Amino acid sequence: MKNLRVGLQKTSLVNFPGRVCAVVFLPGCNLRCPWCHNGELATASVASGPHGETENEYIPLEEVFAHLEKRKNVLGGLAITGGEPLLSPALEICIHKARELGLGVKIDTNGTLSDRLATLLSNRDLRPDMIAIDLKTTPERYGELTIESAAGERAATELRKSLALLDREVRAGALEVEFRTVLVPDLVTERDLSVIAGLLPPNANWQLTAFAPGNCLDPAWNDREPYPPSEKDRLFKYAKTLVPTASFR
Helix, strand or coil, X not given: CCXXXXXXXXXXXXXXXXXXXXXXXXXXXXXXXXXXXXXXXXCCCCCCCCCCCCCXXXXXXXXXXXXXXXXXXXXXXXXXXXXXXXXXXXXXXXXXXXXXXXXXXXXXXXXXXXXXHHHHHHCCCXXXXXXXXXXXXXXXXXXXXXXXXXXXXXXXXXXXXXXXXXXXXXXCCCCEEEEEEEECCCCCCHHHHHHHHCCCCCCCEEEEEECCCCCCCCHHHHHCCCCCXXXXXXXXXXXXXXXXXXXXX
16 A cells, blocks of 8 residues: 555564464554554554655555565464554455465454444454454543544444444354453543443453553653552452453553
8 A cells, every 4th residue: 555654563472362473553543542652653644755755663564565475484463453453444455465374363453443343353354363452441431532522422332332242252252352451540440440341241351451651642641650569459459350350461
């Protein structure tokens, strides 16, 4: 795709459980989470200029495909993330390329594009092997992650639809799904964890992670302190009482 530049992690042992994978980062996102560490991707500022010039380290999508071709006998999968990959016109192209090379496909999403998610899952050629969905806080608080309140309301509605869709997939044993929550101070409290847990299927693979300041989309968030270890441990233990299969990275 002309002028589209993307991020690439050539090899990862953690982004696709059970597989050695490459990770492609597609630009564009409909949320503006202030702690986001992929600000250039979120704001879609990775396209090259009219003469190919660019001030970032992203690469043409064709170079990603060349890497996959070269390493197809070593890699077991391709993890597609962002930004929000369900927004990208390159998503289907990436999936088809991975399938052509015999690679598994994992997609990371914020869950606010339920129709597009449903389309992927209903198409045998596009259906991923795994979905990882971010639960950033309770749906009612998604207005804090968007530019305008109406967008937050839409995101909350869409998130609930996506979770209902994935709940059916998990209960049927038809898809591997990872639910992810970052313990962001003030945005993810004990009450928020309780609400989030109520949206998950039984025995959900719920991965909790500590907030890490540094390189945040909103520079003011670089000065925010993570939860202290005692509070982080308390919140994780509380999450385990709600969802015994939860784990902490």
